[in-house]
Amino acid sequence: MSFEVTWNGNDDPNDPYNWPFARCMAMTTLISVGGLVSTMSTSMMAPALTQISTDLGLGASATQLALSIYLLAFVFGPFIIAPFSEMYGRKPAWLFCHVWYIFWNALCPVNKSKGILIAGRFLSGFGGSVGIAIASATTADLWRPSQRGVSLSIVTFAPFLGAAIGPILGGTITQHVGWPWLFWTVSLFDSSILFLSLFLVHESYAPVLLSRKAAKLRKSTGNPLYSTQFERSHPTLGKKLMVSFTRPIKVLVTRPIIQFMSLLLAYNFGIYCLALATFANIFADKYHQTESQRGLNYIAIALGSTIATQVGGPVTDRVWAHLKGKASGKVVPEYRVPLMIPGTLLTPIGLFLYGWSAERHWHWIVTDIGAAIFSGGIMMGSNAMYAYLIDEFAEHAASANAAARSWTNVMGFVFPIFAPSLYQRFGYGWGNSLLAFIYLGLGIPAPLILWRYGERLRALGKPVEMMLNGSAETVDTMQTTQGLEKADEKR
Template structure:
């Protein structure tokens, strides 16, 4: 159970009593509960293979999102030339996808907490497939711009729902392991996207960058339609309560008869407004969310800036072809895989050690020590990447710097997501609130990247980013460790 529901002071309880307390709370809130602590319908009690299959499906969906973010990178020069755009306008086409990730999560999170994860995940991916496929049609700048934005809106389900879906199935003590499981495949996306994009753009028309991803996601949605069961406990219990009421009254569940009633839509509007307001309320009134949003935004913005300019570095400064230049994105894959797999094990070990030392009592601040190596690796990687590129050192030195930065960046994102899932009962809303600023800055930073590198060079430009992160980002883990409980207590209801 989240600490948000427990109050400011955590009370040491045995695992069995904690689970019984959870069942009682579910009964009180939803009018139904699981039949026992071992009820097989409870997603926490699903089999290992069933959890693995769900995690695999949603991770493939998130892979599409991350590939779509970066796949244009290797073909940006060609796309800009074909559409008769300057470098700044071309960067906007690249990063407007990320702007779509900023606002749609509010609606997706609200609907997923009203109707469950499965249907919203499927609908959002189908929305992405449509608009992503339309992006290159007729080589229209307007359609490309609108299509990239709306495709990002649909693809944001992969970002905003993956963590909450895992939280639906895995308890906090397995948070690191579950995140490692679900992020192993999608974290390859930032590297796989440009590599596939480089090959396609060199041998086919660049429109196939978009059509290939739409076809891939269509196959994932088809598999999800068949094998992705609903996993959101409130939605499952609401359905169970409705079936119990129908058994008692002898009448079938009454959801359908309301569809044509005015009262149904009035109730729908009221519920949707309440659920849409929740992420905004969290962002405005919960200082804990604000602190998390700040460090996540700076981290993600720097990452997007690097991602959007990485292919250009190798093509223009090192004279590599589109295909060869895209292979340097393997360094990003090395960083992301290291962060997800080693990071997941480290996170669970730290959490278990602190829990044992604290007599079984837990708090979201147990995630904070995991952030320490992350905030150190980020500036170290930036400095090494920037100055090795500035001095035209061998490619391996630049790639090592990039891998170090990316490893720290993704470890930071993992730790902050785990902190959110531990603290907030409405995980999707909290995730959407924390990521809004990230995606806005992720849209803005790549736009000024070419002029920044042209003016300052790679060395001083990356050093400037590193110094900003040291000043803004490094104090935040210390703040959360010492003042986290006070911050989380402010604005609780």
């Protein structure tokens, strides 16, 4: 017989859901600012690509590789970081990855070597991927499902600003003190975030906190029978490692809902990264702006993303609460689907306007408006899908997020590489129109499929997953929102 360790009722102050509002908000905000570093690093090189190419003797393709290889690391990083955070906790993963990022990012410009630059970009990307690996999962630790839309809008606020701050910073620093200081400035900034994290980031993952509580009870009482559900399901270190570090791959392989979401998110993110990589070129080629001026146009992308998410977050929660009320308290992940629809419409509209205004040499503000519209559409749709995944996978949202983003980060790496060929062949007008038509083919059916068949898609693959994990207890931890609501009652 064993004694299951849980929270001491619904009001247990150690349960992150019952932490003071100020603590949760401070932690969410700092994690958001940490994500700013990651997105700045994605785009800060864009205005400096010409100077970097000249200084290092890089061709056009090699220069784009140096920019986008940072995102290639995002393919692999979350598959390690997410399960690590589910086994040892969010805080150790967060601190280690920031130390790793600071070191490799600062090393990138040393000796102005193309080998060091490309290797440093890739390795720093591994640490930078901690934001996408655990940020949304951490908000699920801290905030209840009824607050999911708002909490996601907070944690994604600063990262979306990075799309503008990175190129603006890149253009200004490159023009005045040289491109190596791009890397050193961001590493110094991230060092300050790391210092604050030591005090403001607290461990929030419930299974880890309960395991620590069980360990204290075993030590204080001398009774070895105190344990948590996770400890009973995976009693040995080897079993824990095997289950935790293979979970993202198993989820990706066995769950069609993850495969479906991965396809949608991949195309969304691919377009976004393509725009970040080529945005400055449009204003150089078509509008003949200086490096500093080109960087300022990125404000349009950040503004569109920020407005969409900050408006979309509260609306998501209101729609969720309304549908929950209509269903007499029953909740399903499909309640997040309605906010995918505006994104499906805004993204192609923005792409058409963005592409053809540049092609026809309309005023630069029209091009910026188009970029703001399509970036806002992409982020609104993406946040709705991330909320859907958190609702479905609950405690293992980090692993599910890593699995869903696998192809996302591949596309983020690949799209900027073929962008020069795309626009050289079709021009900005038809090039972006092609991207918009493909988006319409994927985006319009997606919300309809999820709303009508989402429950069936979510059910597919669960028996296979059970066999791969080796026990029903493991699968029981992969709770849907209904299960999470029941767990909340116990808390």
